Amino acid sequence: MTAGTGAIKQGRKFDQVVEGAREIFLSAGFEGASVDDIARAAQVSKATLYSYFPDKRRLFMEVAQRECQRQAEAAIARIQMAGPASDVLYEAATEMTGFFLSEFGRQTYRIAVSEAERFPELGRAFFASGPTQARNALVSYLGDRIDAGELEIDDVAFAAEQFIELCKAGLHIEWVMGIREEFTQDEVSRVIRGAVEMFLARYGRR
Numbered sequence: 001m002t003a004g005t006g007a008i009k010q011g012r013k014f015d016q017v018v019e020g021a022r023e024i025f026l027s028a029g030f031e032g033a034s035v036d037d038i039a040r041a042a043q044v045s046k047a048t049l050y051s052y053f054p055d056k057r058r059l060f061m062e063v064a065q066r067e068c069q070r071q072a073e074a075a076i077a078r079i080q081m082a083g084p085a086s087d088v089l090y091e092a093a094t095e096m097t098g099f100f101l102s103e104f105g106r107q108t109y110r111i112a113v114s115e116a117e118r119f120p121e122l123g124r125a126f127f128a129s130g131p132t133q134a135r136n137a138l139v140s141y142l143g144d145r146i147d148a149g150e151l152e153i154d155d156v157a158f159a160a161e162q163f164i165e166l167c168k169a170g171l172h173i174e175w176v177m178g179i180r181e182e183f184t185q186d187e188v189s190r191v192i193r194g195a196v197e198m199f200l201a202r203y204g205r206r
Contacts, residue, residue, distance in 0.1 A: 010052075017042045017052050022063045030060050030107045057111055061126060064108040068130025071099045076137040085145050085204070086196060089163065092138065093192045096167045099130075101183065106176050135160050152205045159203060166195035 020042025024033045035056070039046045053059035075095040081088050099105045108126065116123040138160040145151040153159045169191055174180045 013042075013044055013048055014052055017044055017049055018059075018062055018066065020044070021053075021059050022067065025060060025063050025107075026067075026104060029103060030056075030111065033060075060107075060111060064104070064111070065125050065129040067104060068099075068108070068126060069133070071095070072130040072133040072137075075099075075134050085142075085150055086200060088141065089196045089199060090192065092141075093163075093167045093195050096134065096164060097171070097188060097192055097195075100168055100172050101175055101188065109176050131164075135164060138163065150205060151203050153203050159199075163195060163199050166198060167191065169194065 017038075020040075021033070021038045023041045024038045028034075028037070033056070035046055035049065038059070039049045042049065049059075053062070075092055081091065112123045112126045135157075139156050142151060142153060142156050142160060146153055146156070171183060171188070171191055175183075
């Protein structure tokens with residue numbers, strides 16, 4: 001596929017193409033996914049696939065946008081749980097850290113960054129589909145815990161951003177840069193616990 005600059009075409013088999021691509025991208029990754037395999041999984045011709053997505057990166061970002069939406073909904077379901085902040089934030093951190101350290105998450109991040117200058121709409125769509133929704137849900141949850149008297153936060157939106165970044169500490173940059181290819185469960189759990197403990201140490205009502 002070659003780079004395209006026009007708007008993505010919508011049509012009768014659009015969703016079919018995206019779902020077939022999702023299957024291949026999740027199993028083979030971006031580099032390992034061939035057009036032939038995607039067309040076969042989608043049960044369409046290569047001509048049909050090209051008519052929708054002349055650029056494999058755009059197809060990947062469409063899949064990534066939907067996958068991030070799914071991941072965000074899973075995280076939001078946990079964030080909206082009724083319960084003390086220590087429990088809910090732990091579950092939310094587990095969801096977010098899991099996505100940050102997934103191979104799909106790494107590839108999505110790399111492509112969104114590398115294509116940001118040529119196709120800024122791709123990065124915006126990706127950011128809106130997952131990260132923004134998860135952040136907004138976290139803001140809403142933190143507001144509820146402030147009202148319940150459990151947390152004391154002046155700038156809730158900033159606090160939500162801080163928590164998300166804490167969930168990446170010591171792991172995410174090494175992962176996306178390829179410095180390390182895997183982490184132990186103890187290392188991941190340490191970051192999750194540390195994110196929750198530090199957040200509550202700063203914002204928990206004393």
